[in-house]
Amino acid sequence: MPGKVVMVLCDGLGDEIARRRMGYMEHLVEESAATRYTSRAVLPTMSRPNYESLHTGVPPYRHGKTSNHASEPSNQPNVFAATRAAGLTTAAVAFHWFSELYHESPFDPIAHLEYDDGKNGITYGRFYQHHAQPDSEMILRGVLLAGRYRPDYLLVHPMGIDNAGHDHGVASTEYAQAVSDIDELLADAVPRWLGLGYSVLVTADHGHDEHKYHGGTEDGVRNVPIYAVPRDGSGRGVQPELLSHLQVAPTICKELGVAVPATMKASPFVW
Ligand SMILES: [Zn+2]
Numbered sequence: 001m002p003g004k005v006v007m008v009l010c011d012g013l014g015d016e017i018a019r020r021r022m023g024y025m026e027h028l029v030e031e032s033a034a035t036r037y038t039s040r041a042v043l044p045t046m047s048r049p050n051y052e053s054l055h056t057g058v059p060p061y062r063h064g065k066t067s068n069h070a071s072e073p074s075n076q077p078n079v080f081a082a083t084r085a086a087g088l089t090t091a092a093v094a095f096h097w098f099s100e101l102y103h104e105s106p107f108d109p110i111a112h113l114e115y116d117d118g119k120n121g122i123t124y125g126r127f128y129q130h131h132a133q134p135d136s137e138m139i140l141r142g143v144l145l146a147g148r149y150r151p152d153y154l155l156v157h158p159m160g161i162d163n164a165g166h167d168h169g170v171a172s173t174e175y176a177q178a179v180s181d182i183d184e185l186l187a188d189a190v191p192r193w194l195g196l197g198y199s200v201l202v203t204a205d206h207g208h209d210e211h212k213y214h215g216g217t218e219d220g221v222r223n224v225p226i227y228a229v230p231r232d233g234s235g236r237g238v239q240p241e242l243l244s245h246l247q248v249a250p251t252i253c254k255e256l257g258v259a260v261p262a263t264m265k266a267s268p269f270v271w
Helices: 015-021 024-030 047-056 081-087 097-102 134-149 158-167 173-196 245-256
Strands: 007-010 033-038 090-095 124-128 153-156 199-203 221-229 237-244
Touching: 007 134, 007 173, 007 245, 015 024, 015 173, 015 221, 024 033, 024 173, 024 221, 024 237, 033 173, 033 245, 047 081, 047 097, 047 245, 081 090, 081 153, 081 245, 090 134, 097 124, 097 134, 124 134, 134 153, 158 173, 173 199, 173 221, 199 245, 237 245
Parallel strands: 007 153, 007 199, 033 237, 090 124, 090 153
Antiparallel strands: 033 221, 199 221
């Protein structure tokens, strides 16, 4: 049965730290109320290339967002545009690069700070421009938008884990604490989204390495978790299958009941 989807894109969250520190999300997996996969980020393991691949199902050499500096709007069929084309609504609480990709570029720091009548891919937008935003504000805004506007697709994009990775490194107390903080926020937010009829995906664009960076090919930056929490509670626990980030966009379209664009060639995964 198709329905609404929230994707929580935890910037910089690696697979292993999630398994060790996300007690609430792993609880849902242990109880088979969620399905857990490991997914491979696209190369380079930078943010904007992965934001675009997660939403288009297309690799960077084809979609053209090959670095963080590629600030032009997306020129590919994507989750936001496909959802709007189906007559549904979308929302994003996210770093301003998402507004550039799916609303309009360049980003206007005042006019695009928030909008409720976006005519392009994003209907309801709330954007930040400085990396250091409290994750609690992002998650709470995501809960607020879901309850107020009931968008069919909602992206929530906290940056705290990535910040901690850049400032302190992947082995630091600060990085581990940022992961625990998100898990605690999700323990309050996920039941609320489920109660509003949403299925919830929690994943990341890339992980982090010991040099306080990402971009390369090692498993630590490439492997990230996918927690898929179906609204009906019918998860399947830990799955051994190694996914690709290119599978995420067609999976979301299918879950929304939106026609999967022909450019999204990878197979959807099972929630
Ligand atoms: Zn990132």
